[in-house]
Amino acid sequence: MSFEPRSLPVDAAARAALAAQGLEYRLIDPGDTAAVDAWVDADQRGFHHARPRPEAREFERRVLGERRAHGVYDSTIPEPAVPVATVSSWPAGLSVPGGRSVDGWAVSSVTVAPTHRRRGIARAMMEAELATASKAGAAVAMLTVTEATIYGRYGYAPAAKAATIQVDRRRARWSGPDAPGRVHFVEPAGLADLAPALWRRAVARTPGEIDRWPAIRDRVLGLAEPDSDSSRSLRAIRYDDERGKPQGFATFRVTREPHQPGWVEFDVLAAATDDAERALWRALIEQDFVSGTRGLLRSVDEPLEWLLEDPRAVTVSDVTDHLWIRIVDAIAALGARRYGAAGELVLDIEDPLGHAAGRFTLLVSADGRAVVHAADGAAESAPRRERSRSRSTSAEQVGSRARTAEPRSLKLDVRDLGSIYLGGVRPSVLARAGRITASNAGALDLADRMFAATRAPHLSIWF
Ligand SMILES: CC(C)(COP(=O)(O)OP(=O)(O)OC[C@H]1O[C@@H](n2cnc3c(N)ncnc32)[C@H](O)[C@@H]1OP(=O)(O)O)[C@@H](O)C(=O)NCCC(=O)NCCS
Structure with a gap:
């Protein structure tokens, strides 16, 4: 995904929600050194890290120059130039099974000052990141987490262990x-x-x-x-x-x-x-x-x-x-990886925030390539429709080989799709946990074989 991270505007819904609380939500200009330094200080404080040494400032400025960084500002506090909340993001490829990469949206530096917690600031920022990821054309949003209880509510799920x-x-x-x-x-x-x-x-x-x-x-x-x-x-x-x-x-x-x-x-x-x-x-x-x-x-x-x-x-x-991912575009994400077995599987995805919701047919050919269709076009945005149209051509080529008589389907939440996406957990394990419902045993068996990856997913850095 070649994309300038700051080319999209500040998310209007988040700006309005925060303005209603007297807070200003804005993008940091990487050329504004004072604003960058204050943002970095707030980020460091949020994670209980020391202030950067003078020689590290230049490095932090360079990092932010590669990202889209937002701050939330409260004009009523004694140091209003220091944001009370921070988040940063940037486009980055995520490796998926089969030696492929999918367009991802990395999210980092999520902090809210203790003085401003539990007022919905994190929610406004996280929903804005998903909306921006979607606008930027990312298929998946991703982050690493300090606590495992924060991000499930936005559709993220553990996808790779360390x-x-x-x-x-x-x-x-x-x-x-x-x-x-x-x-x-x-x-x-x-x-x-x-x-x-x-x-x-x-x-x-x-x-x-x-x-x-x-x-x-x-x-x-x-x-x-x-x-x-x-x-x-x-x-x-x-x-x-x-x-x-x-x-x-x-x-x-x-x-x-x-x-x-x-x-x-x-x-x-x-x-x-x-x-x-x-x-x-x-x-x-x-x-x-x-x-x-x-x-x-x-x-x-x-x-x-x-x-x-x-x-x-x-x-x-x-x-x-360690790695948590959130499927933003089911068609693009499912179409990007390679699969362990051929077959046809229908996925009924529930997504309270809407991004990946819908009924999708995943058609995998003998070489592990997938073709993905939305069963109801309503779930597709215009660019998604274009992408799926181009894939439909090859669907017809592989469809006759892979199609099975009885449709096999899974009903699952977007978080469960995130967890099985890289092959880190078998769909049948999530079915045993009561999270995924299969139309029949054959569907689960097929899903296990399809989503299997030859190498356990792994992320070796924090971001
Ligand atoms: C985690 C953090 C960003 C939450 O910010 P916040 O503005 O207080 O969160 P919100 O008010 O928007 O709350 C959103 C939801 O998350 C929940 N929540 C917030 N912090 C949570 C936590 N630490 N553990 C579990 N749930 C949490 C809230 O209860 C709320 O739940 P609801 O949607 O069901 O009502 C903030 O506590 C923080 O900065 N922590 C320290 C730094 C950190 O750990 N950042 C995460 C980096 S991975």
């Missing part, structure tokens, strides 16, 4: 294949040119990962605040294949008390190939003078335990819902 993976150094004896290439230590800054392209390839391999935005590179490589302790303790490794071509990188720190073995801690392992993934894991766990290695925000189906002589060297903890 976990902490700990490896005990004494038991970590490698039994996997030797990589054909080599791992090298490199200065983090030396990865600046390579990182975006390697990330793009790593993200494309993993459903649930989102496109990295330009400024994240500098944060991850310690370039945003190069003199901070945290940047100076950062180490980087790069995997080059047998032809010397870089195929992945990881960054880590060793945290330790004086004269004690430490822990290797990392949250960046970007691998464009399986060889790179294995080699980087190996380099991270085979370090001496450490008690072990701790990987944060790792996948729940890392191959690691299958690469060690003693699988009990690996402990998985803190498994958490």
Whole structure:
């Protein structure tokens, strides 16, 4: 989705709802440094973070320059230039099963000052983000959450998990294949040119990962605040294949008390190939003078335990819902991913906010491609009608192969569609939980096979 995030106007409904409370809802001009700095301060305060150091200000300004940031202002408070609520958003691709990407709308920095809580400010901002995402042509909105009880009411649902993976150094004896290439230590800054392209390839391999935005590179490589302790303790490794071509990188720190073995801690392992993934894991766990290695925000189906002589060297903890998504355009979202089985399934989607509501036919051909029709055209907006028309042509091509005699259908809420969309949970599990209703057992079985993904969805960053 090529789109200038600030090209759409402020949402009129949110502006009116907040104005009725004497509050002003407005877009931040990235050229207005004072407004940007005050917005960043409010965002930091909302998450109980320290104020940015002077050298980090420039970085934060750059981040906001890539986004659409809104603030809510109260002219009656002693410091009216500091917003009482913040939200930011930007278009970003979300990787979906089959090595594809869907147009997503990333939402971040949702804060409301404690002095202004529980007055509907978050609701006004969240509904506005969905309306804007829809206008921008996004199929899915997405966010990472501090608490799991906030966003379900807007149609978001957990879609990709993450976990902490700990490896005990004494038991970590490698039994996997030797990589054909080599791992090298490199200065983090030396990865600046390579990182975006390697990330793009790593993200494309993993459903649930989102496109990295330009400024994240500098944060991850310690370039945003190069003199901070945290940047100076950062180490980087790069995997080059047998032809010397870089195929992945990881960054880590060793945290330790004086004269004690430490822990290797990392949250960046970007691998464009399986060889790179294995080699980087190996380099991270085979370090001496450490008690072990701790990987944060790792996948729940890392191959690691299958690469060690003693699988009990690996402990998985803190498994958490990490990526939450909200289907905004059912036709575009369902049409974007590839499916695990051919067939025809009718989806009856309930959506109290309307965006994805309707009855849709999902027709999957033997190669996993889908064609999606709205059963009642009323659910489609004009651009959606155009998109589905173009897909209908290919529907006719695959329809005769995939069509089954008896229509199989699922009735589900938009949140449940979000949870099954990337393959993170089987539809039958949500049926057992009483959330999805199937027309018959065959429908559930088909849905399980269709929505299955070969790789568990995973998101390895906060945003
Ligand atoms: C979470 C937060 C943004 C909510 O803001 P708010 O303006 O008070 O929320 P609203 O008044 O619009 O409430 C909307 C709904 O969310 C509910 N809600 C608000 N905060 C909640 C929380 N922390 N847990 C569960 N429900 C919450 C409200 O009860 C209300 O429910 P209803 O629609 O059923 O009546 C605010 O508490 C906050 O800034 N928290 C700290 C930062 C944070 O955690 N941000 C989330 C980032 S992922």
